[in-house]
Amino acid sequence: SFACLYFWWLYFWCFNYTRIASHSVYQRIARTLGHMTNLPAAFLLLPACRNSFWESVFGVPFDRAVKYHQYLGRITHFSLTLHMIFWFINW
Helix, strand or coil, X not given: CHHHHHHHHHHHHHHHCHHHHCCCHHHHHHHHHHHHHHHHHHHHCHHHCCCCHHHHHHCCCXXXXXXXXXXXXXXXXXXXXXXXXXXXXXX
């Protein structure tokens, strides 16, 4: 479900949002990647604590939640790095 939400988020920011679609290619990619960083960063905080409310809601044990936390951190770091690279290219 996260992958579906992620690709819908990508489609929305890259193609449907008119304020981004009117810019140059590199600036559009940079702006889209900046918004794409927000989604995994928001989910990054959910599995961060032991015995949290979200752990009981989703039924995920803490050991697996740490794995999800690490994957989301890597996705966030990767998209943020690409965002900075494309802004530098555009600049």
